[in-house]
Amino acid sequence: MKSIINYFKEIFGAILGLLKGMKVTGYYFVHPGQIVTEQYPENRDTLKMFDRFKGEVVMPHNENNEHQCTACGICEMNCPNGSIEIISEMQVLPDGKKKKVLSKHIYHLGMCTFCNLCVKTCPSNAIIMDQTFEHAVFDRAKLTKVLNQPGSVLKKGVVE
């Protein structure tokens, strides 16, 4: 007799447990406003990432096509993966002094792990993290980027 009672007790308890779970799912079924879904590809125009989001490294240029990179190479040294290469050339100034001038700041996005060390250690704030995130491309070669724009020069007044 006792085992029969226990048998039905177990069934009753199981149904009660299931109903409890169904109550939660049922609540959201009748309250669709509380369901949070990011309508991602549709909300592209309004989607804004947070300011600190680490998307990719970029080099900001001002309206006169001037950047702030002195080609010191600190970002290259600090990168753990070797995703930054700096190619510079020596320029002789009119007063006879030699000066290092940036010719190419090469950034391999495919090797970058977004650790932020290059941006943090840059002494002249020449590079920053951008908030872009759609990085998929069909050709891997497109992931290698030259950050300084063609024809750009060093902004006046920036010293190492």
Add this chain to the structure above:
Amino acid sequence: MAEEIIGGKLEEQEFSINMGPQHPSTHGVLRMMLKLKGETVMEVKPQLGYIHRGIEKMCEKITYQQSIHLTDRLDYLSAHILNEAVCLTVEDALGVEVPERVKYIRTIMGELNRIASHQLWWCAFGMDLGALTSFFYGLRDREKILDIFEKSCGARLLLSYNVPGGLMYDIQSDFQKDVKDFIQYFKKKLPEYDDLLTGNPIMQQRTKGVGLLTKAQAIDYGVTGPSGRGSGFSCDVRKHQPYSAYSKVNFKEILYTEGDSFARYRVRMDEMWESMSIIEQLIDNIPEGDFALKMKPVIKLPVGEYYTRVEAVRGEFGVYIVSDGNKNPLRMKFRSPNFSNLAVIDTMASGQKIADLIAIGGSMDYVIPDMDR
């Protein structure tokens, strides 16, 4: 052969199959060689090496600041705590004391990380047992924490927010409000988890009494974290050897003595409540001050050996550095909790059914990149 089957002469015999390396319930590329007799598991032999990246060796070639971002990639679900472990070791070796503000923020972020990880574990555990609903509910709440991370740290999963001597940036001005909002929100939502899964009779029958691990076995194998505490093994480093701001808060170590999968489940559910209480105690009292010490651009540790342990989400995580005075370590060894927790699976799963092995694996909360490194 056919005659044997028809004639009923087929003898029962052991056979071995591979579970993984590509199997959804192993949560990564873990290969388990199973010896089965019918549906009963006789032996489990885990085979590692499918996601070995040589992180310890890579650390020998780079500086201490650079090795932070590699520890993200061990146990990626407790990235912040692992970063903290390396930072604490380096700071300990240099003999510097970080500002109080840094300690508080590190503790809050670490506990948020713990909640986020337990939420994801809850999602995946439900899914392992066939309850897909839990997956959506857990991820919904985890998203709130990831937004907080993204706002202050700039990343959602691989944070790299700690640097030796402090933090990468200061917290955002509305960090405290966001965290308090989240705590209020999650206090309402966490009982839903219990309604959905904890009280579910199918889930209870599949976990109660399954995968028994005694306290002695847990200590023998070095099973730490929630898995060890489910067996009554008091191993919380936050309690026994407080680091950062853990000495300033009141919290209790969750201990269950049953040692089965359900006990490990309950430890993690209760830990979420405890983590919330730790955050609540700290969030209003973050002291003013610097968010980082001024460190030298190239850190050179004095010659010697240094070891620090922290309580990561899955157990005790240790960092062992041997320095010869150069800018990069001579040897860097990580004591990862998952590796020790995996070793015990043979003891737990032998004699159980193959479906129970999934429940045991889920309740141990394995992260494979942490085992292989």
